[in-house]
Amino acid sequence: MSDLVIQIVDLTREYQMGEDRVQALKGVSLEIARNEYVAIMGPSGSGKSTMMNMLGCLDTPTSGEYWLNGQEVSRMPDDALARVRNREIGFVFQTFNLLPRASALQNVELPLVYAGVSSRARRDRARAALERVGLGNRMDHKPNELSGGQRQRVAIARALVNEPSILLADEPTGNLDSATSADVMRVFDRLQAQGQTIVVVTHEADIAAHAARVVTLKDGLVASDARQERIQAA
Amino acid sequence: MAFNTLWTQKLKSFFSLIGVLIGVTFLIAVVSIVQGMNVYMEEEFANRLVGLNTFQLRRMSDFNMGNVTEDMWKEWMRRPRINNEDANVVEARLGTPALFSRSCDEQGKVTVGNRSAKGINLNVVDAPYFQIKNYEFASGRPFTAQEARAGAAVAVIGAEVAEKLFPGVNPLGRTATVASLPYRVIGIIQKQGTMFGFSMDKFVIMPYESPARRQACRLAFMDELHVKSPTVAQMTAAVDRTEELMRIRRRLRPNQEDNFAIQTAAGALSGWKQISTVLFAALPGLVAISLVVGGIVIMNIMLMAVSERTREIGIRKALGAKRRDILAQFIIESATISTVGALFGIALGIGLAYLVKALTPLPASVAPWSIGVGVFLGVAVGMIAGVYPASRASRLDPITALRSE
Numbered sequence: 001m002s003d004l005v006i007q008i009v010d011l012t013r014e015y016q017m018g019e020d021r022v023q024a025l026k027g028v029s030l031e032i033a034r035n036e037y038v039a040i041m042g043p044s045g046s047g048k049s050t051m052m053n054m055l056g057c058l059d060t061p062t063s064g065e066y067w068l069n070g071q072e073v074s075r076m077p078d079d080a081l082a083r084v085r086n087r088e089i090g091f092v093f094q095t096f097n098l099l100p101r102a103s104a105l106q107n108v109e110l111p112l113v114y115a116g117v118s119s120r121a122r123r124d125r126a127r128a129a130l131e132r133v134g135l136g137n138r139m140d141h142k143p144n145e146l147s148g149g150q151r152q153r154v155a156i157a158r159a160l161v162n163e164p165s166i167l168l169a170d171e172p173t174g175n176l177d178s179a180t181s182a183d184v185m186r187v188f189d190r191l192q193a194q195g196q197t198i199v200v201v202t203h204e205a206d207i208a209a210h211a212a213r214v215v216t217l218k219d220g221l222v223a224s225d226a227r228q229e230r231i232q233a234a
Numbered sequence: 235m236a237f238n239t240l241w242t243q244k245l246k247s248f249f250s251l252i253g254v255l256i257g258v259t260f261l262i263a264v265v266s267i268v269q270g271m272n273v274y275m276e277e278e279f280a281n282r283l284v285g286l287n288t289f290q291l292r293r294m295s296d297f298n299m300g301n302v303t304e305d306m307w308k309e310w311m312r313r314p315r316i317n318n319e320d321a322n323v324v325e326a327r328l329g330t331p332a333l334f335s336r337s338c339d340e341q342g343k344v345t346v347g348n349r350s351a352k353g354i355n356l357n358v359v360d361a362p363y364f365q366i367k368n369y370e371f372a373s374g375r376p377f378t379a380q381e382a383r384a385g386a387a388v389a390v391i392g393a394e395v396a397e398k399l400f401p402g403v404n405p406l407g408r409t410a411t412v413a414s415l416p417y418r419v420i421g422i423i424q425k426q427g428t429m430f431g432f433s434m435d436k437f438v439i440m441p442y443e444s445p446a447r448r449q450a451c452r453l454a455f456m457d458e459l460h461v462k463s464p465t466v467a468q469m470t471a472a473v474d475r476t477e478e479l480m481r482i483r484r485r486l487r488p489n490q491e492d493n494f495a496i497q498t499a500a501g502a503l504s505g506w507k508q509i510s511t512v513l514f515a516a517l518p519g520l521v522a523i524s525l526v527v528g529g530i531v532i533m534n535i536m537l538m539a540v541s542e543r544t545r546e547i548g549i550r551k552a553l554g555a556k557r558r559d560i561l562a563q564f565i566i567e568s569a570t571i572s573t574v575g576a577l578f579g580i581a582l583g584i585g586l587a588y589l590v591k592a593l594t595p596l597p598a599s600v601a602p603w604s605i606g607v608g609v610f611l612g613v614a615v616g617m618i619a620g621v622y623p624a625s626r627a628s629r630l631d632p633i634t635a636l637r638s639e
Binding site for chain 2: 053056058059078079082083085086087091093097098099110111114115158162
């Protein structure tokens with residue numbers, strides 16, 4: 001058995017919408033090994049967003065199991081989930097989700113604050129993370145002083161600073177033009193080459209093309225799960 | 235981080251801390267002024283007007299700070315005056331060592347050449363009076379026992395009288411006309427300053443037996459008998475003994491109240507004590523009202539902040555903030571607003587106290603404990619006001635929060 005980071009067994013998620021019960025996920029099973037690069041695709045309404053929330057431990061399933069890095073997280077209480085999000089997951093969002101009033105460095109330090117890292121170590125690690133994404137000279141800039149691509153790289157630095165088990169990206173290039181998109185995808189490729197496990201949720205085929213494996217959801221179920229020849233960004 | 239957020243929203247923060255600011259300003263200013271008054275009343279007013287270890291036997295007390303009803307006033311006016319025989323008996327049978335001086339006084343005019351001054355306190359006393367009042371002489375001397383006994387036409391004048399009537403000349407040996415009678419100035423008392431804005435230096439002191447007495451009181455009667463004991467204990471004993479002697483002389487039955495007044499420094503303070511007690515009793519209520527209002531304002535500002543910053547809360551939660559992290563963040567923020575308000579309030583209160591001190595005769599001294607209470611209230615109000623908004627923030631669902639704009 002290979003080294004599994006994510007193991008999902010028959011996961012369901014139901015929402016109460018007024019009188020109706022809506023099943024967003026109807027029994028998804030999925031295994032992701034360490035250092036895999038997986039794209040999760042699907043049209044809107046396919047359960048893609050719910051899947052992303054589940055993977056990111058922002059939501060808990062109605063039934064089924066979710067093992068993340070050896071821990072069963074599907075039944076954890078709020079604060080335990082917060083700890084898992086802090087230690088195991090690095091988020092990259094479509095809208096970057098940086099704190100507007102904080103500098104790049106402060107933004108990157110934030111997960112370390114919640115991990116209880118001392119302020120000196122925080123600074124050092126946040127600097128190193130920003131240097132890894134090529135923003136060593138922009139540390140004191142506020143998000144509104146940075147370009148979209150730079151913002152997303154700050155967000156990637158923030159996602160990586162706590163050395164998470166998975167990097168979870170939700171439409172990471174949705175707000176970027178094609179040149180900066182390629183830029184961000186190159187960062188992802190490089191991270192994967194360095195051993196990072198990456199899960200990208202996207203509806204764009206050319207983004208998914210960077211992944212070695214594409215999982216397609218449809219109507220709350222896995223419609224296909226295929227390995228493919230990766231396209232490396234030039 | 236809390237400071238950062240506050241600084242970027244200066245105006246909003248200012249309005250939110252104004253309630254706490256007013257409350258704490260009020261606390262500091264009132265406490266300072268009342269405390270200052272206390273110090274003043276104890277150290278200055280009572281001891282200067284009445285004197286240390288000193289009491290006065292009078293027909294009625296002349297410091298009346300409480301309510302004096304018409305009935306009380308009528309009763310006082312019916313009382314017999316203190317006469318020479320009363321003074322002789324107290325002096326002869328007091329039983330403890332003491333200095334005695336009879337005293338009568340009257341407001342009147344003093345003339346020197348073509349200058350005159352009105353509203354001067356014309357005071358006739360016995361020789362020990364200067365010792366009883368602890369007066370220091372700027373120049374000259376008090377009148378002697380012989381001069382007093384003989385009723386010599388000599389006078390000791392206050393600093394302001396000297397300045398007004400003898401500008402540029404040495405008053406010693408010169409003549410001043412008091413009640414149409416010529417008096418030779420033999421001494422000048424050092425400047426006493428003001429009390430509640432009134433000059434304490436507008437007086438002329440003359441021997442009790444001198445002719446001016448006829449202006450001030452009727453034959454054989456006096457306004458007051460001053461008695462000074464060497465120690466507090468002896469004064470207490472002397473007060474009791476004097477009351478006893480007077481009750482016997484006035485043939486008062488045990489159920490009858492004194493129909494005379496014995497005025498001590500402590501007694502003069504009792505009226506003020508009542509006023510300050512009332513002020514201190516009302517203060518917590520007034521401060522509490524403004525702090526409650528301030529707390530509600532802060533709570534609303536914080537609720538607004540929570541809804542404006544929902545997305546930020548979502549981000550923080552996604553990055554691993556636990557409920558108590560968010561809770562702590564907003565409570566600290568709220569306590570910071572409120573504490574900043576309290577600090578400004580302390581500064582403003584101290585400023586106000588000094589302003590009062592500078593612009594009015596009322597003294598003010600800032601009480602260190604009131605600053606401590608101010609800071610504590612600031613922190614406490616902020617924390618309490620922050621609990622509800624912060625707990626709402628901490629319970630936000632991260633998914634919904636992340637999606638909000």
